[in-house]
Amino acid sequence: MRTFDTSGGGATSREPAIPSKSQLRNAVPKTPRAPSDRSHGTLTKREIAQAVYSVCPGLSRSQAKGFVDAVIEEIVCALAVGEDVSLRGFGKFAVREKPERPGRNPKTGVSAPISARKVVTFKASDQLKAEVDGE
Template sequence: MNIGELAKSVAVTTGSSEAEAKTAITAVFEQIAGAAAKGEEVSIPGFGKFAVKDRPERQGRNPATGEAMTIAASKKVSFTAAKGLKDKL
């Protein structure tokens, strides 16, 4: 499902236009991304939790040459599904 299909589905469910639904969906994702950029956790009851996790510096190998290299520390966004979402699967 892409954002267009999601917007159609939300528009039908809420009785709004596709443009309004797409605007609302985009706003929600922008707010989640903004909170993640600040290092905040976003929890949506019944759906799941978005959290920022630190990935420490680690050793790896260059796949082309096999040479050992250091992979820099970084941050990633992780999603943990809530029980309600897991039950639907």
């Protein structure tokens, strides 16, 4: 299982310190986002890259996009070979095998077997659940 620790390592004196989640929360007042900030309530990869670019002043926009693409590709590759991916404070992605089972076409009622397949599951961490719940 791959585990990615988002807590960060020790910053050297040459690197700017990355503010903690509580520091960011205290520094920026919570205000509702303008509708133009988000497209139909869905966070996109482009918006994630923009967020990385805005909090990392040393990165260019293309480097931020490359960073986000690399992270997502690493997660996809790990899942493709059957490894679990655990992101501390966020949740765990896992691949599960579903066996073949009987099914039916709801329109015609004809029975047909549903083939065995692999599916990706996600289990949210307690920390994520609490954040979403507003605690």
